[in-house]
Amino acid sequence: xxxxxITLCARGGSKGIPGKNIRPINGVPLMAYTIRHAQAYAxxxxxxxxxxxxxxxxRNVAAQHGLKSDYIRPADLASDTAGKLPALQHLLLHEEQxxxxxxxxxxxxxxxxxxxxxxxxxxxxxxxxxxPKALNLFSVSSARRNPYFNMVEQSPDGYxxxxxxxxxxxxxxxxxxxxxxMNASFYIYRRSYFDTDPQSALSxxxxxxxxxxxxxxxxxxxxxxxxxxxxAQGQLNFFS
Numbered sequence: 001x002x003x004x005x006i007t008l009c010a011r012g013g014s015k016g017i018p019g020k021n022i023r024p025i026n027g028v029p030l031m032a033y034t035i036r037h038a039q040a041y042a043x044x045x046x047x048x049x050x051x052x053x054x055x056x057x058x059r060n061v062a063a064q065h066g067l068k069s070d071y072i073r074p075a076d077l078a079s080d081t082a083g084k085l086p087a088l089q090h091l092l093l094h095e096e097q098x099x100x101x102x103x104x105x106x107x108x109x110x111x112x113x114x115x116x117x118x119x120x121x122x123x124x125x126x127x128x129x130x131x132p133k134a135l136n137l138f139s140v141s142s143a144r145r146n147p148y149f150n151m152v153e154q155s156p157d158g159y160x161x162x163x164x165x166x167x168x169x170x171x172x173x174x175x176x177x178x179x180x181x182m183n184a185s186f187y188i189y190r191r192s193y194f195d196t197d198p199q200s201a202l203s204x205x206x207x208x209x210x211x212x213x214x215x216x217x218x219x220x221x222x223x224x225x226x227x228x229x230x231x232a233q234g235q236l237n238f239f240s
Contacts, residue, residue: 002104004047006038007091008067010111011078012055020218021111022061026231030218031058032065033114039066040118047107048099052091054078071095084108085201089194106189113184115215115227115236121186124209128188136189137207140180141215148176180208183215 010021010031022029038049051062051069059069071094077087088108096102107121120139128137145151147163149172155161166177186209187201214236218224230236 003101004045004105004107005092005095005103006042006047006049007052007088007106007108008034008038008049008062008111009052009073009084009087009091009108010055010058010062011073012053012058013078013080017218017221017224019057020224021058023224025224025228029061029065030114031062031111034109034111035062035065035067037114037116037118037121038109041107041121044118048095048103050091050095052087083199085198088189089197092191092194103191105191106194108187108189110184110186110217112219113215113217115183115213116185116211117213120209120211124186124188127207127209128190131207133205134190134207135193135203135205136187136201137209138187138201139183139185139211139215140208141183141211143179143181146176146179148179180210183211184217185211185215 008031012021014020017023021031024030025033035049041047042049049067050071051059051067052071052073053059053062053069054073054075062069071091073087074090076082077090088106092103092106105125107125109116116139124137124139128134148166149162151163152160153163182201193203214230216223218227
């Protein structure tokens with residue numbers, strides 16, 4: 001494979017669920033699962049792994065699980081309103097300068113969406129490499145709701161209507177245009193994507209990889225409880 005940088009971003013200032021990046025799931029810090037995935041994929045591809053955090057506590061937990069880093073995310077890239085793409089770009093340039101090399105790809109693994117396999121990553125890369133015009137690829141799940149069929153929004157007149165309309169009204173979910181949920185598990189970028197100071201993972205030439213198994217981002221206490229239950233019950237045999 002071409003030169004690859006694998007990144008993990010774990011900000012220390014989460015207000016929704018304080019300490020969520022290192023919160024234990026079945027006795028293991030959440031970020032440790034993603035570190036394992038990064039290490040397994042790096043072993044197969046020769047990739048480098050880098051951590052972006054503003055927290056000494058997160059950095060120490062990562063080191064305990066084999067990911068050491070001296071990089072400190074700048075404060076302006078670690079606020080509640082800071083975007084992730086500028087943080088990735090800053091880390092990428094730091095690693096390229098430190099190692100005196102230029103990467104071909106950046107693979108970002110989201111700590112709070114850990115339900116992925118090495119096979120997912122391999123198949124995602126295969127899709128991106130198959131289309132040389134594509135700029136990036138991200139993981140998605142089939143959406144349970146559809147804005148063309150059973151999602152509504154309020155109009156200026158105060159009444160509620162479908163979020164999106166087509167020429168023909170969809171009479172069933174199956175008949176509506178296919179939509180997907182971005183599950184945040186992984187994002188693959190060609191290096192050239194970061195030459196334009198991107199602000200979003202959505203480009204004019206983005207591809208998707210549809211997860212063939214459960215995958216969701218951990219945003220609430222209920223999400224953590226549900227994931228821990230699935231892991232403890234052995235329902236996620238790829239999640240090790």
